[in-house]
Amino acid sequence: MSYLEYRVTTVPHGLRKVLHFNWGLLLLLAAVAGFGFLMLYSVSGGNIDRWSAPQMQRFGLGLVLMMIVAFVPIWFWRNMSVLAYGVSMLLLVLVEFMGATGMGATRWIDLGFMRLQPSELTKITLVMALAAYYDWLDIRKVSHPFQVLLPLILIALPMALVLRQPDLGTALLLAMGGGAVMWLAGVHWLYFAMVMLAGVGTVGAVMASRGTPWQLIKDYQFRRIDTFLDPSTDPLGAGYHITQSKIALGSGGWTGRGFMQGTQSRLNFLPEKHTDFIFTTLAEEFGFLGGISLLSLYALIILFCFASGLRNRDRFASLLTLGIASAFFLFFAVNMSMVMGLAPVVGVPLPLVSFGGSAMLVLMIAFGLVQSAHIHRPRQGGR
Structure with a gap:
């Protein structure tokens, strides 16, 4: 055992958790959130109270929640997983009966101090x-047809409820995020090929x-598909969003127009x-440099x-960390695409931008789970 390893094992247990905390990850999250604060200040025309300040407050609350979740042992979150899933399903059902409606969709529960999106x-x-x-x-049974059925049901139930809101984007993210965990767990690739064919x-x-x-999706969702294929068919209607978005992206060039100098957002062309x-x-x-x-x-x-x-030898902690990372990738990849x-x-x-x-707080809790898995992972010598 090295001197440094000896010093780590002799510090109090609570302080040891702080030393094992992934501070680099925290700094990266803060940096991304900082981009968000800056851009929200810009799109509000320099009014920090409109969007930027509330976002800072939510990030601050999210940091507290992340710390609380992080220092709770990972075995506790393993034991709470089924209950957490059940609560989220119950909330999705409650949206059907007491959900708040906005922009033609019923996706939120009004809690008074905030609107929660289950x-x-x-x-x-x-x-x-x-x-x-x-x-x-048992890892040898992950590809058994019967053992594949339950995960598919766990994915399909929330997807069905979310599609009723309607929220096609979130339903697709649920399908892809759940599929990513199944892939990471070792489910045979033939199942994914079958799903792709079914898709x-x-x-x-x-x-x-x-x-x-018997139309399967809403008219506005068909219009989004039409717009995706050819935005010029309705540049002032369904194609307006993506047309203005492409103008803004192209006009930035390599280095951009400058902070608070974007014409598309400042002149309200960009919805x-x-x-x-x-x-x-x-x-x-x-510009491109800012985006990259x-x-x-x-x-x-x-x-x-x-x-x-x-590096985590605990199977639950490893799958949880990799699954959250995969879901996070899908979130920003889909938005940017x-x-x-x-x-x-x-x-x-x-x-985070x-x-x-709801999105901010849930993401910070998710990274709290990642930190919990990191802090409490099995280490040589019990450190």
């Missing part, structure tokens, strides 16, 4: 439940249902500039999580 919570509790299931299951068939059925009594399309404001004001800087921070967060997860015109507009916020309470 589908955001479900993105994480689903990963927890699947990680706990595969931790319990192609579903897309065909959805397109064939258009204009029929949802503080939520789903905030990345285009960043790209317009700070944010993307690099995201990549480092993923790298930190994967490095921690792959959407605003660049590489994917249909499905209303997915940019993590877009204005929003």
Whole structure:
């Protein structure tokens, strides 16, 4: 045992947890959130109280929640996984009966001091439940047809409830996030090939249902597909968002127009500039260099999580960390693809940057789980 290792093992248990805390990951999260504060200040025209200050308060609360979650032993969160999934499902059911409606969708529960979006919570509790299931299951049985059925049910139930809100983007993220955990757990690739074939068939059925009594998705969702394929067909209607987004992205060039100098956001050409399309404001004001800087921070967060997860010898903790990292990747990848015109507009916020309470707090709790797995992972000599 080295001198440094000896010193770590002789410090009090509580202080040892602080020493094992992944401070690099925390700094990266703060840096990404800082991008968000800066851009929210910009799109509000220099009014810090409108969006930036509330976002700072939420991030501060999120930090407290992350610390609390982080210092609780990971075995506790393993035992709570099924309950957490059940609570999130109950909240999704409550949205059906007492949900608050906004912009044509019923996705929130009004708590008075904030509006909670249960589908955001479900993105994480689903990963927890699947990680706990595969931790319990014999690794030799992960690809048995019967053992694959339960995870599919766990994924399909929240997807069905979220699609009723309707929220196609979150439903797709639930499917992809759950599928990522199944892949990481070692489920055979043939199952994923079958799902992809079924997906192609579903897309065909959805397109064939258009204009029929059994139409499978809403008219506005069909318009989003049309806009994705050819935004110029309705540049002032359904194609307006993506057309203005591309103008903002292109006008930024390499270094951007300068802070608070973006014409698309300052002149209100860009809709949802503080939520789903905030990345285009960043790209317009700070250019390619600003966009790639944010993307690099995201990549480092993923790298930190994967490095921690792959070194963790606890199967639940490892799957949980890798699953949350995969879900986080999907969040920003889908948003950036959407605003660049590489994917249909499905209303997915940019993590830690877009204005929003539920998404911010849930993500900070999720990274608290990652920290808990990191702090309490089995170490040589019991450190």
